[in-house]
Amino acid sequence: MEDNLYSIGKVEEICKITKKALRYYDKKDILSPDKVANESGYRYYSKKTLLSVPMIKYYKQSGFKLEEMRAFLKGTTYDFFHKSFTRKIDELKALEREINLKIRSVKDWDDLIVEAQMVIENNVSDVAIKYIDNRTLTFLCQDFKYDYMDSIINIGFTNYIDSINNAITGPVIICFPSFKDKMNGKCNKMKIMQETILKCKEELSIEFGGWMAAACYHIGSHETINETYKKIKKWTEEHGYICSEESYERYVTDYWTTKNEDKFVTEILIRISRKK
The missing domain is CATH 1.10.1660.10 (Multidrug-efflux Transporter Regulator; Chain: A; Domain 2)
Structure with missing residues (x-):
């Protein structure tokens, strides 16, 4: 001093x-x-x-x-303080929204990884009847050429999400208009769907769920997914259920997460009703 x-x-x-x-x-x-x-x-x-x-x-x-x-x-001046602080509050709120978006994206992806781990470790591959919770998804209708990697890691869909200034989270879900055509290699249309983080305009949204489905996990390559479709078809016929035409493939883990196709986990969902 x-x-x-x-x-x-x-x-x-x-x-x-x-x-x-x-x-x-x-x-x-x-x-x-x-x-x-x-x-x-x-x-x-x-x-x-x-x-x-x-x-x-x-x-x-x-x-x-x-x-x-x-x-x-x-x-x-106090006025300068007030204006500066107000701008900072708005800036921090925007940052908070961005951080929350990132947290949700990572959390939802981690949930899918945990789900896949449990399915594989417990070899969960039996057909089950389950209620599908209702949710609102955004969607895009596209051609389907049996190129799963191109359909799931979907450049067109990514560009579409950017164009509507939104962000997506959770599993990719693809709707096929006819599971029988899908099994027979004749399906050429699909509807890719995913949950948006920000509220989506009504005309850009579709309701998914709110019904009972025959559900079955497929473990392994998408090239062998017909085996699981056959399993669902046989099981529903034996247990007195009628399958709707549409099927949904919910990709729990896939090319986004692992290069090992043996570790892919896909949940097939087909809406069902009881035979009268």
Whole structure:
């Protein structure tokens, strides 16, 4: 200390802030020393100047950049404070929405990985009747050429989502107009569907679910998925159910997650009703 001035080392000790940071703040005209010794170049700070450090830490905690807090530290009007704080609140709310979107995207994908792990570990491959919860999805009708990788990692659908300023999450679901045509290699149309994170316009949405389905997981390559269709067809006939024409393939894990096709997990859903 020199005549009630604190050396940069003492400021570091008292305020728990590095010398590097103090020098950077000086360079940016945020916090400058009160005195710089001519010969040694040592920096000295007054107690009043030190009291700006907690303010800098608080503004930094609140998300303000150094350039934004410069006016606050030098002194300004209440109106300037209010306008600056209002802009920062709007900016942080937008950032919050973006972070929440990312959290949901990762969480939904992780849920699918856990589901696939449990299906594979327990070899869940029996046909079951289940209720499909109703949800609203966005969709795009496309041609189908039995190129599963191109259909699931779908450039056209990705571009479509971008064009409507939305984001998607959860599993890709593809609806085929006739599961019998699908099995016989005659299907040439499909409807790709996925849940959007942001609210979608009604004309861009489709209702999915709200009905009972014969469901069965297919473990392995999509090229052998007909085996599971045959299993569902046989099971429903034996148990007195009528299958609708449409089928849905819900891709739990696929090319997005693994290169090992033996580890692909696809859930086939066919809407059913009881024979009268």
